[in-house]
Amino acid sequence: MHQTKTAKYIIASFALIKLLVPFLFIHQQFELHRDEYLYLADSDHLAWGFIEMPPLLAVLGYISKLMGGTVHTVQLWGGVFGAFTMVFVGEMVIRLKGNAFAIFMACLGFLCTGLLRMNILFQPNFLDIFFWTASSYFIVCWLDTDKTKYLYWLGLCFGLGILGKYTTAFYIFSFLVAVILLKRSALANKHLYFAMLLGFAICSPNLVWQYQHHFPVLHHMDLLTNQQLKHNSRVLFLADQLLITFPSFFLWLGGIWYLFLNKSVRHYLFLVLIYFGILSILLFFNGKAYYAAAMYPTLMVFGGIWFSKINFGKRFGWLRVAVPVCMMLITAFVLPMILPCMSADKLAAYYKVIRIDKGSVLQWEDRQEHSLPQDFSDMLGWDEMAKKTARVYSSLPDSVKNQTMVYGDNYGEAGALSFYRKKYGLPEIYSDDASYLFWLPDHFTQKYFLFVCKHLPDADDAFFNHWNKREIKDSVTEKLAREFGTKIILYSQPDDSVRIIAERNMLESRKQFNFK
Secondary structure, three states: HHHHHHHHHHHHHHHHHHHHHHHHOOOOOOOOOHHHHHHHHHHHHHOOOOOOOHHHHHHHHHHHOOOOHHHHHHHHHHHHHHHHHHHHHHHHHHOOOHHHHHHHHHHHHHHOEEEHHOOOOOOOEEEHHHHHHHHHHHHHHHHHHHHOHHHHHHHHHHHHHHHHHOOOHHHHOOOOOOOHHHHHHHHHOOHHHHHHHHHHHHHHHHHHHHHHOHHHHHHHHHHHHHHHHEEEOOHHHHHHHHHHOOOOHHHHHHHHHHHOOOOHHHHHHHHHHHHHHHHHHHHHHHHHHHHHHHHHHHHHHHHHHHOOOOOOOOOOOOHHHHHHHHHHHHHHHHHHHHHHOOOOOHHHHHHHHHHOOHHHHEOOOOOOOOOOOOOHHOOOOHHHHHHHHHHHOOOHHHHHHHEEEEEEOOHHHHHHHHOOOOOOOOOEEEEEOOHHHHOOHHHHHHHEEEEEEEHHHOOOOHHHEEEEEEEEEEOOOOOOOOOOOOOEEEEEEEHHHHHHHHHHHHHHHHOOOOOO
8 A cells, every 4th residue: 555655656756847937947048939930820720630740739828828828828738638648647557567776776867868859839849749658558467458449449549649749559559569579469359350340440531632622741741751761860860869868778779688588577577579670760751859749758657667677685775775866967957958948149159168169969860960959949039020010010001911911931930920929919920831811811912012031032032022112120139049131121013913923822732731
């Protein structure tokens, strides 16, 4: 009884830490991430799918807006799902008959990783982490008991997981391969198929939406491959698996080794096979390293059990205390690289002090080293941009405002302007990037075009060449922001071709997604 209470206290304590991380370790200077603004914009146009993601995150964003739509209501979800993931980690250890120390090490292993960043951002990654870990828990229950109810729970996780992020398909495929290779008897169980049908039924509205719109996910993946994935190194992908889980990587490696060496628990290699299946898929498609990160909470479970069973003896018994203490100290040291826990200037200075200012941590998609990690720079400058855009817009006569379209060149700019729209008195925001393409008006009648962009349009741009006047009104001055130098431009005096070109471009862009 005492052991059970201790276990529950440990799990509850770690879950509380996970819940509070987004609120305690993000410096007030940092705003939402550019992707978060897009996902929140999606929540204003709820549908069964979007160009960039399935619908579940947008539903959570909609709930955040019902709660006031503040930054904290948005950050809440990463903390909540992180806390519930921690509960599944702890409960999985209990299910595997691990003691309180095993629970402590597994939970600490999950906490002391780069996954901390994933649980502070309003992005589909925290949904992946949660549903993969929940799926692993129900697989453990199924392997232990062979009860069919756990298959249906698994089907539920699969269906909701797909609605959260399509990478859950990697987990599902690897699970089915593991069944064929390690638990072939389950293929004769009709409930396995019914459970998979349940998952399919849950996510089928999104699959129908994908079909109706010519599978935007394939378009999105094609862009991702051409712009980012083709530059990835498979060697670095594998090395990054250790970096993502630093300083806890030794735990999941030890956990896998423990499963291979002990016959009594070897049937749980089922989950290790799922992990290697996911790695194989990602290596084949040259995926990003963090796509596999959602599997590590599961592996930390076995790592915690492995570490708790090591007999250090009297001579090395101090390692049972020293190892977790070192994990926490190292995490504290690298925390400014994982979370924006200090001001931007202090972070940049800290990186120079610890000599990582020329390392991969600060390398962006452009393959250049910068002063801050790209994710952190993507959390700066948005309020300034919106405030200055609103200042330009409010300076216009009312007769001009009614004929002005405010337009963001990319989804980050459009999403941030949309987020701050009511605060600063901006009109509806438009863009042709990501799902904003679906929300463009059918007709272009505006005589003024307030354009927010990082780079000036090309000299031969057909649309912009038909505006006779261009005024650069202001720009973003936050030097450490990725949007530094973003310009606020007012175009006016259009000729008769502007409307024709704009409506033709909108029609052609929508046609590829069968959207009229």
